[in-house]
Amino acid sequence: MSGRRTIRCAIYTRKSSEEGLEQGFNSLDAQHAACTSYIASQKHEGWRPVAQRYDDGGVSGGTLERPALQRLLADIDARQVDMVVVYKIDRLTRALTDFVRLVERFDAAGCSFVSVTQAFNTATSMGRLTLNVLLSFAQFEREVTAERIRDKIAASKKKGLWMGGLVPLGYDAAGRTLTVNQDEAASVHMLFDLYLEHQCLRRVEAEAGARGLVSKRRTFASGRTCGGVPFSRGAIHYLLTNPVYIGGVRHKDQVYPGQHPPLIARATWDAVQDALRANANRPRRGRGPGDTPDTHHTSPLAGKLVDESGDRLTPSHARSGVRRRRYYVSRRLIIGPQDRCDPAAWRLPAEELERAVGAAVAHHIRLCLDQHRLVSEPNPQISHRLKAAAGRIARFDDAGSTGWLHLVREGRVTQGRLLLTLDRAALATALAIDPAAIAQVALSIETPFQLRRRGAEARIVTGLERPSVDRVLCRTVARALAWMDQVRAGTSIAAIAQTEGVSERFIRARLPLALLSPQIVAAIEQGRQPASLSTELLVRTPLPSDWDEQARLLGFENSLRHFPLPTIRLPARP
Secondary structure, eight states: OTTSOOEEEEEEEEESSOTTTTSSSOHHHHHHHHHHHHHHHTGGGTEEEOSOOEEEESOOTTOSOOHHHHHHHHHHHTTOOSEEEESSHHHHOSOHHHHHHHHHHHHHTTOEEEETTSOOOTTSHHHHHHHHHHHHHHHHHHHHHHHHHHHHHHHHHHTTOOOOSSOOTTEEEETTEEEEOHHHHHHHHHHHHHHHHHOOHHHHHHHHHHTTOBOOOEEOTTSOEEOOSBOOHHHHHHHHTOGGGGTEEEETTEEEEOSSOOSSOHHHHHHHHHHHHHHHTSOOBOOSTTOOTTOBOOOTTTTTEEETTSOBEEEEEEEETTEEEEEEEETHHHHOGGGTTOTTSOEEEHHHHHHHHHHHHHHHHHHHHHTTOSBSSOOHHHHHHHHHHHHHHHTSOTTTOOTTGGGEEEEEEETEEEEEEEOHHHHHHHHTSOGGGBOGGGGEEEEEEEEEEETTEEEEEETTOOOOOOHHHHHHHHHHHHHHHHHHTTOOHHHHHHHHTSOHHHHHHHGGGGGSOHHHHHHHHHTOSOTTOOHHHHHHSOOOSOHHHHHHHHTOTTTGGGSOOOSSOOOSOO
């Protein structure tokens, strides 16, 4: 006995609800007493209870984010616990996937566990099967309970009952219904009247702040308070669209007649909803220098694209003098200041993204037409209409057309891929065919996608790239060739600089570009240079005399074999 190893046993207890926890001997104490007795019965095996208690009261077993459980796991990782003792398996967890993660963590730390009311040996295959069956039933019980609660809430809301949550401004909770709070009701009426007067959330926000309107003040059971602050535009929009104010109870996308009194007349409510819908579809007009009252700034992909984390790409813009640049930005960069340096977030130039998406859609539709994959069961009438549609598509410029963006229903931008889903009804309308005839495969698009930087400039590169001539780059190389001819003819650099109206340093920095290989010059002339190559990069890069080394250094290494040697040189003057 003296040589037997001591097994340090930690008792874990849990109760889903807080009911009864205030009693002197509650459910947690009962579980702890049963586990203590079991450990005492194994004293001859070296089992000893640890002094620390791990009790989670009022915490669901559907999550591992429990204070006492996290403390227990930390002690297990620190090798301070050899055995976890629970009253039943479902006290530890009700989710099979969570249990697998816990067992892996226990095994990594050399820790075991035991259930005092469910005797089985996990060292055998039959014991593990028994354990998995018990966990499956525990998870099934939890899911059935959750479904029963959801069904009860849905049935209660259909009867118009108030089923809890944050009480809206203008009301107080009274059991399963709401009563009017006269002091707050005045603020609700004023917000509806202000929107009918201004029909602009920004102006309503300013006017409400000037009049001292604030949100509902709330005090929680923990003593924490919130509210009592000026309304934001989002809060005003949510209030104006909350059907509780016309006596309704919302459940998911359905609204049922409630048992509480309405605050807003139906006519006022309908007028506000019509105005909100009309203003939501109205293109934004210019409000800055360089914009006329008729200038529209639309973002046709707004609300349609998300990034790889599911964050929506929100339209944004920036100004440089009178120039206005549009972007599509991951929403967390706008609403979360702590995430503004997130490297996984996107800030995409809007015009380039719209051109890339439009090109991808047009190319996909043309490809489906060519491969007869656009419709599932073609017939003579549909074939005739598709031939007419092919003629319309052929007149579109894939690289620059954005006329197909209205066909996009949703999309996802990821590192390396652009995934798009087309709207069946919109595509059928564009092609003048029956929506049911369109094949499912024709509605999904996947194409390569990259955002490449060229100094401060960002360029989107897709798998549908066409040659794009960089006129500034061509002009720089042409001037370098012309200046080199003059130098060889005996003209001094100082004389060239004086003639061109630039400094000698400017000339000396660009003269080496005249020594570029003919194939690189031809690639630049044809617009087939790498997307990352810019004039600034070309000027600042020390060019070796070896042409192969030049190609490797400038990113032409794998592409120059496709370019023939030029038969003529670039013009001496742009």
